[in-house]
Amino acid sequence: AQTVTQSQPEMSVQEAETVTLSCTYDTSESDYYLFWYKQPPSRQMILVIRQEAYKQQNATENRFSVNFQKAAKSFSLKISDSQLGDAAMYFCAYRGPNFGNEKLTFGTGTRLTIIP
Amino acid sequence: EAGVAQSPRYKIIEKRQSVAFWCNPISGHATLYWYQQILGQGPKLLIQFQNNGVVDDSQLPKDRFSAERLKGVDSTLKIQPAKLEDSAVYLCASSSRGEGGEKLFFGSGTQLSVL
Numbered sequence: 001a002q003t004v005t006q007s008q009p010e011m012s013v014q015e016a017e018t019v020t021l022s023c024t025y026d027t028s029e030s031d032y033y034l035f036w037y038k039q040p041p042s043r044q045m046i047l048v049i050r051q052e053a054y055k056q057q058n059a060t061e062n063r064f065s066v067n068f069q070k071a072a073k074s075f076s077l078k079i080s081d082s083q084l085g086d087a088a089m090y091f092c093a094y095r096g097p098n099f100g101n102e103k104l105t106f107g108t109g110t111r112l113t114i115i116p
Numbered sequence: 117e118a119g120v121a122q123s124p125r126y127k128i129i130e131k132r133q134s135v136a137f138w139c140n141p142i143s144g145h146a147t148l149y150w151y152q153q154i155l156g157q158g159p160k161l162l163i164q165f166q167n168n169g170v171v172d173d174s175q176l177p178k179d180r181f182s183a184e185r186l187k188g189v190d191s192t193l194k195i196q197p198a199k200l201e202d203s204a205v206y207l208c209a210s211s212s213r214g215e216g217g218e219k220l221f222f223g224s225g226t227q228l229s230v231l
Contacts, residue, residue: 004158043205045159045222091158103149103172104220106158 002027004094006107013082014115020067021077021110023092029053031097034068035104036077039089048090051075079112087114118142120223122208128229134196137226141189141210147171148185149220150193151207159207165191195228203230 003026013019025034036048051059051068058066063083067076079086089111093104121140129135141148146167151159162181164172167188176183180199185191195202205225 043207043225043227045207045209045220047219050219093158103161103164104159106160108156108158 002029002094002096002105004092004105004107006092006110008110009108010111010113012113012115013079015082015084017082018078018080019082019112021079021090021092021112023075023077023107025073025075025092025094027073027094027096029097033095033097034066034075035093035095036064036066036075037091037093037106038086039091039109040087045091049077082114084114084116087112120208120210120221122206122223122226124226125224126227126229128231129198130231131200132197134194135198135228136192136194137206137208137228139191139193139208139223141191141208142212142221145210145212145221146188147211148191149209149211150183150191151209153205153207153225155204162193162206198228198230200230203228 005024032053034051037045038048039045049059049061049064051066058068063080065078089109091109092107095104123138127135148165150162152162153159162176163183165185168185181195183193205227207225208223209220211220
């Protein structure tokens with residue numbers, strides 16, 4: 001079974017600085033998808049960024065980028081120029097290769113605090 | 117485009133009572149998921165529907181939880197009888213094939229407190 005591990009229950013960063021959230025996963029599949037979701041107090045899960053395992057290039061979305069290390073099964077999220085609105089729970093998630101089955105396996109989350 | 121709608125937003129019940137949650141997915145989305153998110157944990161899949169058929173319910177506690185998706189659109193999740201450990205946020209999500217189908221759209225969830 002696939003597992004996702006987030007070893008940082010809480011992180012904090014000064015506004016405008018850069019922070020990196022860690023995630024490791026375990027799978028026997030060679031093709032899969034990885035995601036970072038943001039969950040603000042409203043509880044709605046918001047997709048931040050996604051990475052296809054077959055792509056070597058790291059995904060980027062504006063201030064958000066990932067460091068995907070397939071051999072090490074590591075998938076970290078870097079947030080640059082942190083803003084107050086970035087404060088939330090961040091979840092790393094794994095999805096298998098089967099098209100049409102978007103079931104996600106989530107980590108336990110990292111609570112990110114932005115210090116003004 | 118309207119998002120995934122869920123109700124109620126909050127529910128407080130006593131143990132051994134029954135409770136039901138409702139989800140209306142994004143129009144045209146064939147796949148619907150119910151996730152359980154216990155405080156301090158990531159969401160865990162309870163059940164997945166493809167249209168009105170069950171694809172995966174391996175983690176659904178079937179002795180007390182039930183779910184249905186009428187006509188492949190709205191879905192209800194029921195707990196009967198509730199236990200203290202059922203206190204959690206219940207998230208509904210939907211997705212559609214053929215439009216970057218790996219992207220799920222989540223509702224805002226129902227927060228259940230069992231006293």
